[in-house]
Amino acid sequence: MQGKLITLEGIDGSGKSTVVKKLQENSELRVFEPVFTREPTRGTLTGNAVENAIQSNTDQLAELFLFTADHAEHLAKLVKPALEKGKTVISDRYSDSRYAYQGITLKNRLENPLEWVKYLHRGWTVVPDLTFLFDIEPEIAVKRCGKRGEQTKFEKIEFLRGVRELFLGFAAEEPERFVIVDASGFPEDVEKKVVQKILDFVQRD
Numbered sequence: 755m756q757g758k759l760i761t762l763e764g765i766d767g768s769g770k771s772t773v774v775k776k777l778q779e780n781s782e783l784r785v786f787e788p789v790f791t792r793e794p795t796r797g798t799l800t801g802n803a804v805e806n807a808i809q810s811n812t813d814q815l816a817e818l819f820l821f822t823a824d825h826a827e828h829l830a831k832l833v834k835p836a837l838e839k840g841k842t843v844i845s846d847r848y849s850d851s852r853y854a855y856q857g858i859t860l861k862n863r864l865e866n867p868l869e870w871v872k873y874l875h876r877g878w879t880v881v882p883d884l885t886f887l888f889d890i891e892p893e894i895a896v897k898r899c900g901k902r903g904e905q906t907k908f909e910k911i912e913f914l915r916g917v918r919e920l921f922l923g924f925a926a927e928e929p930e931r932f933v934i935v936d937a938s939g940f941p942e943d944v945e946k947k948v949v950q951k952i953l954d955f956v957q958r959d
């Protein structure tokens with residue numbers, strides 16, 4: 755039987771990575787031997803290219819293609835083989851990050867970047883079975899993560915506000931796939947909620 759694909763999404767500073775570490779150590783989840791992974795991938799040719807692009811002032815369309823190439827590599831080498839073996843795959847960021855982030859970074863370059871980026875994935879990506887959206891006010895998130903690259907604090911908040919709106923729009927469009935988690939609370943409480951939902955989901959069928 756095909757395994758389940760679970761993804762974790764949210765704006766920078768949502769505390770997602772802290773919770774992911776907790777999930778990796780969680781004994782209730784360990785019973786299922788889930789495969790933990792992430793996008794951008796780490797230690798791969800495509801993941802390294804993405805990392806270099808993020809650190810430098812790379813053209814935003816070029817950045818989209820690097821993120822998307824990394825997704826293709828991630829799917830081919832890790833996600834699909836694991837799902838085919840019946841494994842539960844838990845990915846820290848996945849395609850919805852591209853739709854939301856590049857949906858904003860490309861808004862001055864393309865007429866409808868969100869639809870365009872989604873179209874780019876059509877026919878070959880694997881749609882997650884369950885997606886947690888770690889939702890948080892951009893003001894709180896920015897305080898948590900500091901500033902990225904050249905952006906001022908104000909630009910960063912404005913940027914993340916746009917990304918968050920897109921994420922919330924996806925959740926509204928697909929309520930059966932998305933679970934919105936209030937990420938402003940303690941990581942332990944967020945962990946508890948996420949673990950319970952994952953267990954309910956995996957044990958459902």
Ligand code: TMP
Binds near residue numbers: 766808821848852856
């Ligand atoms: P990380 O902080 O989860 O390592 O992700 C790195 C940054 O890249 C983060 O700001 C989100 C962004 N990102 C995109 O813009 N597009 C994508 O497709 C992915 C996976 C991440």
